Amino acid sequence: MSDKRPTDLIQAIKDKGKNIEAEMSFFDHLEVLRWHLIRAAVGIVIFTVLAFVYYDFIFGEIILGPKNPQFWTYRMMCILGDKFNLGPDFCIKEIPFNIINTELAGQFTLQFNSSFLIGIIFGAPYLLYELWRFIKPGLTEKEQKSASGFTFYASMLFILGILFGYYIMSPLSVSFLADYTVSDVIQNQITIDSYLSTVATLTLGSGIIFELPIIIYILSKLNIMTPEFMRSSRRYATVIILVIAAVVTPTPDIISMLTVSFPLFLLYEVSIIVSAKVAAKRKKAELEFYSRS
Numbered sequence: 001m002s003d004k005r006p007t008d009l010i011q012a013i014k015d016k017g018k019n020i021e022a023e024m025s026f027f028d029h030l031e032v033l034r035w036h037l038i039r040a041a042v043g044i045v046i047f048t049v050l051a052f053v054y055y056d057f058i059f060g061e062i063i064l065g066p067k068n069p070q071f072w073t074y075r076m077m078c079i080l081g082d083k084f085n086l087g088p089d090f091c092i093k094e095i096p097f098n099i100i101n102t103e104l105a106g107q108f109t110l111q112f113n114s115s116f117l118i119g120i121i122f123g124a125p126y127l128l129y130e131l132w133r134f135i136k137p138g139l140t141e142k143e144q145k146s147a148s149g150f151t152f153y154a155s156m157l158f159i160l161g162i163l164f165g166y167y168i169m170s171p172l173s174v175s176f177l178a179d180y181t182v183s184d185v186i187q188n189q190i191t192i193d194s195y196l197s198t199v200a201t202l203t204l205g206s207g208i209i210f211e212l213p214i215i216i217y218i219l220s221k222l223n224i225m226t227p228e229f230m231r232s233s234r235r236y237a238t239v240i241i242l243v244i245a246a247v248v249t250p251t252p253d254i255i256s257m258l259t260v261s262f263p264l265f266l267l268y269e270v271s272i273i274v275s276a277k278v279a280a281k282r283k284k285a286e287l288e289f290y291s292r293s
Helices: 004-055 057-061 072-084 104-138 141-146 150-179 192-209 211-222 229-234 234-248 252-290
Strands: 098-100 189-190
Touching: 004 057, 004 104, 057 104, 072 150, 098 192, 104 150, 104 192, 150 192, 150 211, 150 252, 189 192, 211 252, 229 234, 229 252, 234 252
Parallel strands: 098 189
Antiparallel strands: none
8 A cells, every 4th residue: 555655646646736737727718719809899899899980881871771661671672563463462652650869868879789789780790700710720720621611601601691680580570560459549759768679689690590500510510410410300390490481571462582592591401511521521521430440
């Protein structure tokens, strides 16, 4: 027993040293991540300040855009309605509600919050770039090559989602909710917070939804998601997409529903293809490993 004690003590010291080294390595990684997030936050703050400075244009042309009957989406709907004889209800010429402020600091809060949202939207690609810079050193050379387009594809999908949410989801939802009445006695006086939260949620939500192929790629890499599961769940996804399309479209015509649902169907199918490619590469790597052994 006495002969083993010095050896055990030395081994315990070595193990403790390894644990301390591992802990230091963990905290070093946290420090690196912190600086990446700080740089991303600085980028978001810069865009927020710019949005605050040029707020007159942002509020009048961008935030209030879906309330304006001359908004691009409404004008295109009128053109399509006339061309394909879709009826007068398809052409939206009025958004019947007033926007009001009910709080003393409401308009200042509106300017700050909406400027911050603009900063997040424009700063999101840089945030993704900083996250990629943090993750990249921990990947093998082969993994870095396979994921080299992460920032580009994630940013492009986010931008497409933002555009889809702002030009399709937001105006269709705003016009539908503005026209929805329980009684003629009730007049719609919408607070600016309610209006902003609706437009922001639909726009940012669409941006996040459009990241579905990237999310599926990561989950497939972790072997959490499989193409077989997604194919078997296609009918449930179809029902969910159609329900979303039915809720946000102002009229029950098939063209409006297809306008909203088609990109979502396309995203789901692209995600299945992405998952299938990841699964095929994994299977190929396993076959090569077993053939060598």
